[in-house]
Amino acid sequence: MTEGSDLSLAGTRVLILEDEPLVSMLLEGLMEDFGCVVFGPFLRIAPAIEFIRERHQEIDVAILDVNVGGERSFAVADLLHELGVPFVFASGYDEAGIAERWRMWPNLGKLFYEAELKTTLSQVIAADQRKRQPMAQSDLTN
Amino acid sequence: MSTDRFDDIKTGVNTAGALTIDFRAVFDHLPTPHLLMDANLEIVEMNRAYLQASMRNREDLIGLNVVAAFPIDDESRERLYESLMRTREYGVVDVITLPPHASPRPAAIGGGFEHRYWSYVHTPIRNSQGEIAFILQQIQDVTDFQRLKDATFGSPVSIEPLMLGGDLLLRAEAVQAVNQTLLAEHSHLRRLFMQAPGIMCVLSGPDLVFELVNNACLEAIGYRDVIGLPIREALPEIIDQGHVSLLETVMTTGQPFVGQGMRIALQRKPDEPPEERYFDLVYQPITGSDGSVSGIFVAGVDITDRILAQEQQRLLMDELNHRVKNTLATVQAIVTQTLRSGVSPEQFAETFQARLMALSRTHNALTRGQWQGAELREILREEVRPYGESRIELRGPPVRLPPRAALSLGMIFHELAVNAAKYGALSTAQGRLKVTWQDEFPSDGNVRLNIEWREENGPPVAQPPQRKGFGSRLIERSITGELNGELSMEYGESGLVCRFSISLWGHSA
Numbered sequence: 001m002t003e004g005s006d007l008s009l010a011g012t013r014v015l016i017l018e019d020e021p022l023v024s025m026l027l028e029g030l031m032e033d034f035g036c037v038v039f040g041p042f043l044r045i046a047p048a049i050e051f052i053r054e055r056h057q058e059i060d061v062a063i064l065d066v067n068v069g070g071e072r073s074f075a076v077a078d079l080l081h082e083l084g085v086p087f088v089f090a091s092g093y094d095e096a097g098i099a100e101r102w103r104m105w106p107n108l109g110k111l112f113y114e115a116e117l118k119t120t121l122s123q124v125i126a127a128d129q130r131k132r133q134p135m136a137q138s139d140l141t142n
Numbered sequence: 143m144s145t146d147r148f149d150d151i152k153t154g155v156n157t158a159g160a161l162t163i164d165f166r167a168v169f170d171h172l173p174t175p176h177l178l179m180d181a182n183l184e185i186v187e188m189n190r191a192y193l194q195a196s197m198r199n200r201e202d203l204i205g206l207n208v209v210a211a212f213p214i215d216d217e218s219r220e221r222l223y224e225s226l227m228r229t230r231e232y233g234v235v236d237v238i239t240l241p242p243h244a245s246p247r248p249a250a251i252g253g254g255f256e257h258r259y260w261s262y263v264h265t266p267i268r269n270s271q272g273e274i275a276f277i278l279q280q281i282q283d284v285t286d287f288q289r290l291k292d293a294t295f296g297s298p299v300s301i302e303p304l305m306l307g308g309d310l311l312l313r314a315e316a317v318q319a320v321n322q323t324l325l326a327e328h329s330h331l332r333r334l335f336m337q338a339p340g341i342m343c344v345l346s347g348p349d350l351v352f353e354l355v356n357n358a359c360l361e362a363i364g365y366r367d368v369i370g371l372p373i374r375e376a377l378p379e380i381i382d383q384g385h386v387s388l389l390e391t392v393m394t395t396g397q398p399f400v401g402q403g404m405r406i407a408l409q410r411k412p413d414e415p416p417e418e419r420y421f422d423l424v425y426q427p428i429t430g431s432d433g434s435v436s437g438i439f440v441a442g443v444d445i446t447d448r449i450l451a452q453e454q455q456r457l458l459m460d461e462l463n464h465r466v467k468n469t470l471a472t473v474q475a476i477v478t479q480t481l482r483s484g485v486s487p488e489q490f491a492e493t494f495q496a497r498l499m500a501l502s503r504t505h506n507a508l509t510r511g512q513w514q515g516a517e518l519r520e521i522l523r524e525e526v527r528p529y530g531e532s533r534i535e536l537r538g539p540p541v542r543l544p545p546r547a548a549l550s551l552g553m554i555f556h557e558l559a560v561n562a563a564k565y566g567a568l569s570t571a572q573g574r575l576k577v578t579w580q581d582e583f584p585s586d587g588n589v590r591l592n593i594e595w596r597e598e599n600g601p602p603v604a605q606p607p608q609r610k611g612f613g614s615r616l617i618e619r620s621i622t623g624e625l626n627g628e629l630s631m632e633y634g635e636s637g638l639v640c641r642f643s644i645s646l647w648g649h650s651a
Contacts, residue, residue, distance in 0.1 A: 021616055021623060024619060026471075
């Protein structure tokens with residue numbers, strides 16, 4: 001996959017976890033503009049976890065706010081990682097506010113360009129596909 | 143005064159009938175050496191004992207400067223001069239003992255020289271104007287004391303028969319006066335030490351035994367009785383914090399230690415966990431003349447308040463940063479959402495600015511409440527006021543909104559008011575708006591707020607549009623999501639009735 005204007009997210013299924021109404025509306029609107037299918041936006045952690053457990057195979061990528069209704073969303077991040085679902089953070093917190101194990105993970109911040117959002121999502125999806133490929137091959141050899 | 147102590151001294155009665163005594167003769171008979179000098183330190187007179195002790199002639203000595211008159215070394219000469227100056231300048235009795243110097247031995251006991259110790263008492267004598275006119279020098283041969291001392295402390299010098307003559311009482315008084323001065327100075331220094339605002343203590347010996355502890359230090363350690371105890375016993379909680387080994391390093395190396403902002407958890411109350419405090423500290427080794435370290439002087443300043451203030455400031459900065467980013471993200475979302483409705487640039491500018499102003503008004507209300515919360519009525523009134531207060535009724539008890547609820551409700555009321563002014567009851571002269579609310583306190587400790595927004599006498603309202611606009615999506619998402627509430631919208635004959643129920647304080651503001 002090449003980077004640039006031809007990169008497309010059309011048809012990508014995106015889960016959004018964001019409790020701030022305006023920001024969730026912004027993310028949802030942008031995803032729709034990209035031609036994505038949106039799951040959510042989830043405004044609470046518990047329903048998001050429930051949804052992920054049931055339908056993680058349908059999720060291509062997730063966007064997670066960190067502070068959701070007063071709770072931290074790292075349990076959601078742990079679950080997605082365990083299930084092999086790529087995700088990015090979209091948090092107003094800087095590194096100090098992010099749990100140590102997730103500090104190096106992509107974080108869009110609260111303010112972002114549309115293009116930046118698109119590029120970052122494409123990158124984590126692509127990185128995840130590269131990661132999955134060798135596993136798929138080794139499955140075949142076995 | 144009785145005269146029989148001076149049996150060989152002439153006494154008589156003068157013309158006025160008063161008893162007269164020949165004091166010159168008394169002076170001459172004093173058994174200890176006395177010398178009188180004027181204020182210029184020139185020798186005026188001396189008694190027989192002085193001449194015997196110095197083995198000099200009266201005529202040779204009269205008129206000589208007393209400091210130059212005798213063969214003593216330069217250091218002794220200087221100390222003698224300083225003592226005389228103290229007596230002359232301050233009018234005090236001054237006592238000094240000079241190191242031994244060679245004194246000629248009488249021919250009767252073999253001649254030659256011997257080392258003798260001399261003590262000097264200088265007494266000021268004032269004239270009738272109160273000026274110091276003379277200084278009386280009394281000399282005491284203290285060689286015997288010195289030899290006794292040497293003998294007591296094992297010196298090989300043999301003891302000669304002791305001659306403890308002289309006015310020891312005067313000397314004792316002078317020494318006592320000096321001691322009292324020292325004692326006064328000592329207690330003054332002790333007061334300074336005890337009352338110093340900084341922490342001070344003295345630890346001595348290899349086990350670092352508490353020798354002195356001042357009030358600030360006692361306060362810091364919770365008034366534990368530590369005097370005489372090794373530090374490991376006195377403050378066991380600091381062993382694992384590395385402070386004892388640090389002190390031991392100072393003892394072994396003799397190098398002072400300076401630490402800033404050092405954290406020490408001290409057991410200030412027996413039943414409570416150690417209390418964390420921060421200090422700027424100096425561990426200063428106490429070094430003897432041979433270079434060995436006998437103890438440590440600890441001085442410190444408790445800077446806990448400063449550290450806590452710094453921490454508080456850092457938290458405030460983080461909070462501010464977070465809040466500003468959230469606000470900017472909100473603005474970005476408003477811009478994007480306003481643009482998506484496909485309006486003209488003029489309409490965009492108007493709508494966007496109105497939304498921005500609504501956000502700003504809520505911020506103002508929150509700032510007035512120091513971001514602890516804002517009054518529901520105030521938030522509501524700010525949004526509806528531009529449409530005529532006389533036709534708007536607001537009714538309900540005072541309700542304190544947490545910041546996030548205030549920000550959300552501010553935007554909700556703004557969208558409802560703008561919608562009413564465009565299409566609803568506030569778009570006609572006859573239309574009225576009634577907003578009522580009640581708060582409930584269910585047993586789960588939460589606060590439930592029920593609000594009804596009722597438009598009356600407005601134009602008939604069409605059924606809700608197929609594609610929801612920004613306002614209705616925002617309201618729905620805020621109420622059902624962020625505010626954990628329920629929402630109902632009725633498009634009645636005479637206008638919109640919007641009811642919602644939200645929980646306050648149920649989640650983090």
